[in-house]
Amino acid sequence: MALYPSLYQINTRVWLRELANTLGRPATLADIPDAFLDQVAAQGFDYVWFLGLWQTGQAGREVSLSHPEWLKEFQATLPDFTEADVSGSPFAVTGYTLHRDFGREADLFSLKKRLRARGLKLLVDFVPNHTAPDHPWVEKHPEFYVQGSEADLEREPHNYRQVKTGRGSLILAYGRDPYFPGWPDTFQLNYRHPALREAMTQVLLKLAEVADGVRCDMAMLVLPEVFQRTWGERSLPADGLAPVDEPFWPEATGKVKTQNSQFIFMAEVYWDLEWELMQQGFDYCYDKKLYDRLLAQDAAAVRSHLWADLAYQNKLARFLENHDEPRAAHDFPQPVHQAAAVVTYFTPGLRFFHEGQLEGRRVKVSMHLGRRPEEAIDPILEEFYSKLLACLKRSEVRDGRWQLLEIHPAWEGNHSWDRFLAFAWEGEAHQRLLIAVNYGPSQGQCHVAWPFVDMKGKKVALKDLMHEARYEWEGDALLYRGLYVDLPSWGFHVFAW
Numbered sequence: 001m002a003l004y005p006s007l008y009q010i011n012t013r014v015w016l017r018e019l020a021n022t023l024g025r026p027a028t029l030a031d032i033p034d035a036f037l038d039q040v041a042a043q044g045f046d047y048v049w050f051l052g053l054w055q056t057g058q059a060g061r062e063v064s065l066s067h068p069e070w071l072k073e074f075q076a077t078l079p080d081f082t083e084a085d086v087s088g089s090p091f092a093v094t095g096y097t098l099h100r101d102f103g104r105e106a107d108l109f110s111l112k113k114r115l116r117a118r119g120l121k122l123l124v125d126f127v128p129n130h131t132a133p134d135h136p137w138v139e140k141h142p143e144f145y146v147q148g149s150e151a152d153l154e155r156e157p158h159n160y161r162q163v164k165t166g167r168g169s170l171i172l173a174y175g176r177d178p179y180f181p182g183w184p185d186t187f188q189l190n191y192r193h194p195a196l197r198e199a200m201t202q203v204l205l206k207l208a209e210v211a212d213g214v215r216c217d218m219a220m221l222v223l224p225e226v227f228q229r230t231w232g233e234r235s236l237p238a239d240g241l242a243p244v245d246e247p248f249w250p251e252a253t254g255k256v257k258t259q260n261s262q263f264i265f266m267a268e269v270y271w272d273l274e275w276e277l278m279q280q281g282f283d284y285c286y287d288k289k290l291y292d293r294l295l296a297q298d299a300a301a302v303r304s305h306l307w308a309d310l311a312y313q314n315k316l317a318r319f320l321e322n323h324d325e326p327r328a329a330h331d332f333p334q335p336v337h338q339a340a341a342v343v344t345y346f347t348p349g350l351r352f353f354h355e356g357q358l359e360g361r362r363v364k365v366s367m368h369l370g371r372r373p374e375e376a377i378d379p380i381l382e383e384f385y386s387k388l389l390a391c392l393k394r395s396e397v398r399d400g401r402w403q404l405l406e407i408h409p410a411w412e413g414n415h416s417w418d419r420f421l422a423f424a425w426e427g428e429a430h431q432r433l434l435i436a437v438n439y440g441p442s443q444g445q446c447h448v449a450w451p452f453v454d455m456k457g458k459k460v461a462l463k464d465l466m467h468e469a470r471y472e473w474e475g476d477a478l479l480y481r482g483l484y485v486d487l488p489s490w491g492f493h494v495f496a497w
Helices: 012-023 034-042 058-066 068-077 105-117 136-140 150-155 194-210 224-235 249-259 274-279 288-295 299-306 334-345 379-392 395-399 415-419 475-481
Strands: 006-011 047-051 054-056 093-098 121-126 160-165 168-173 213-216 264-267 284-286 316-319 350-354 401-404 407-409 420-426 432-438 444-448 459-464 470-474 483-487 492-496
Touching: 006 012, 034 105, 047 213, 058 068, 093 105, 093 194, 105 121, 105 194, 121 194, 136 160, 150 160, 150 168, 194 249, 274 284, 288 299, 288 316, 288 334, 299 415, 299 420, 316 334, 334 379, 334 432, 334 492, 379 395, 395 420, 395 432, 407 415, 407 420, 415 420, 415 444, 420 444, 420 483, 432 444, 432 483, 459 475, 470 475, 483 492
Parallel strands: 006 047, 006 350, 047 121, 121 213, 213 264, 264 284, 284 316, 316 350
Antiparallel strands: 054 093, 160 168, 401 420, 407 444, 420 432, 432 492, 444 483, 459 470, 459 492
């Protein structure tokens, strides 16, 4: 596996529904064409994340159908919306077995085998914070959940619900984070309960046999300081057992990696808790900070972020969109989109792409829906991403050494240099790239510090891999003054030589 791999995320239910439309019958994992897997491998991806594989239940779907705000979103997304389009959230899991709509368990193992034959690995979901309301544990192990009182239910009806369990009628908390109301199609797991922690560890050990990695939904919510800030005394085990306040992740990830050393953990994480989760066993953590700064069109803030130590940056998952964020083609005007993609994917870490991104899809689809609207392919973005993925397949970008380059004014009084970002990649046998981006709304100029000292006395012929342009420079001039760059707004070079 490359030092800096790439990941392709697929919304399984929506994608299979579109495949079913072409087949004229329901589609399962067994129907995924080999030609599609060949294409994903040829594009240079290493991991494929099939989102939403696990079994969900009727209770979650009923909540999805009855939630007024969600229904408004569904109708805005699909003008011809019907109730049949609602599948329920894939994060309201009733069990970590393949959803009955997607085939048999054997089909999942067969898919993993087909991926492996093409050098691809399978990533699946793990939802640590909560389960669906109709998960078997609600009936058999209600002690696994955070429980509330009559006073809690009366004061916060949006965060609690009374439910029948095998131990009588109880008030259970909805899953949530500390800043928003609860998710009413879930119940909150109690990570201070020792038996729940062991049960969730066993789920992870099972997933390590099924897949090559997990994406952990809202992984920071089970950190002790976050969990106790959210739930306080309500999280004391209701059956009187001594609460556990040690972090869950180090022990769980350690046990899984003992069983499968190549298994990877990717965290959805916010609130500056990325480094903490990296120390607790996560191989990659979402880099929402880079995304937000690119969206704000703040080049100086992006540069500041990219000065971080490589030990940290190497474990960041860099993305321009995912199922939680708006489509990049919607929120980034096209020239900005391309510049932001060059910045995002030519930095170190895991390169994270979302199905539909490469074709310029613009409509974000709710996780509760099983269908999306038809959209035309954007030929400009499709061509751009084709060239970008070809660059990302180069060995120096997958396994080489990266550095952020210093930027200097092109001349005194020219302040446009502060909008520029530049990186260099170097691999074996002097395989090298230099990337320069004018991440700003007007023409700009700068000098990029030249990082390769062995150019003294030589001519340097630069080829822009994204634009087919060629330039020649004297190596001595590059070493003395740097590479002079003059680019239009949101312009970029990806130079090889």
